[in-house]
Amino acid sequence: MKEKYPVIQGAESFYFEGNEVGILISHGFMGTPQSVRFLGESLAKHGYTVYGPRLKGHGTHCRDLEKATSAEWFQSLEEGYKRLKRKCSAIFVMGQSMGGTLTLHLANKYGDIRGIILINSALTIPSLEYLRGKSSPRWVPEGKPDIKAKGVFEITYSQAPLTAIHELQQLMEATPPLLPNIAIPVLGMKSSVDHVVPPENTVFIMKNIGSFKKNAVTLHNSYHVASMDNDKEQIVRHCHQFIQQHVYHKVYTG
Structure with a gap:
């Protein structure tokens, strides 16, 4: 389904x-x-080709997100993977x-991915558990982004659609059974203090993922939105x- 609303300025996909x-x-x-x-x-400054797609229903209006499904979010990422495959080895x-x-779902489907990097990956979000199985309210107020640094502005919606929360919960529930099948090298990063996704989520992933090569990093001065x-x-x-540890030497960037 086509999105009804224009993309918020600054929320566009990026490609380098x-x-x-x-x-x-x-x-x-x-x-x-x-x-x-x-x-x-x-x-990108290290020379890599980088693509950050906008997931379906995000960065426009919360009414678009209300109609989006987790399958469409996955499709948005999968299309990005296919785009990079045409250019990159x-x-x-x-x-x-949730990214x-x-x-993890993409890694389960495509075993030729060279490595995956996880930042505060979500398997459970305790603050949303009370909404499981509920048919109302239609909208759930969204609090301030969980960022420790001062003066940082994140583009997001002020309210979350209940339908989208249920899609997210189903996606998270479907993830643990996939972990033993994933053999791709993994770098798992978690914030020591995260008010949205318990750091134990990353501990569980790193313990149960089938990857032989695992690197774990704890971020001591960031909350949930660690990328900002x-x-x-x-x-x-x-x-x-x-990346340098797991890329072929023929494409070594130095």
């Missing part, structure tokens, strides 16, 4: 042309590519919060290091 190493970056639930743009711009996928959840928080430069450093 670079070498044969592609990085696909997914934002999270209620977020937009703006929330991960710093990571994309910084990694090695692809890494990175996701924050990390979608990244105090540790964002640290995230970029870890990502670049991880």
Whole structure:
């Protein structure tokens, strides 16, 4: 279904042309590519080709999100993967919060992904549990973004559609059974304090994922939206290091 509303200024997808190493970056639930743009711009400076797609129903109006499904969110990311495949010989996928959840689903489907990077990936969101099985209210007020740094503005909606929350819950529930089947190298990053997604989510993923090569990083000065928080430069450093460890030498960026 076509989205009814225009894209909010600053919430557009971004693409940076670079070498044969592609990085696909997914934002999270209620977020937009703006929330991960710093990571994309910084990694592009290392020479990588970087694409941050806008997931269906995000970055326009909450009425668009009300009609969107988790299958469409996955399709938005999958289309980004296919776009990078046409250009790149090695692809890494990175996701924050629900974006990390979608990244796990993509990794389960495409075993040729070179590595995945997870930032506060969501398997459970305790604050939304009371809405499970409910048919009302239609809209749920959205609090301030969970960011420790001062003066940071994230483009998001002021309210979340109940239908979309249920889609998110179903997506998260479907994720743990996939973990043993994923053998791709993984870098799992979690904030030590996260008021949205318990850090234990990342601990569970790293323990149960089938990957032989696992790197775990704790971010001590950021909350949930770590890509916009105090540790964002640290995230970029870890990502670049991880990519260099797992990319073929023929496309080594130096």
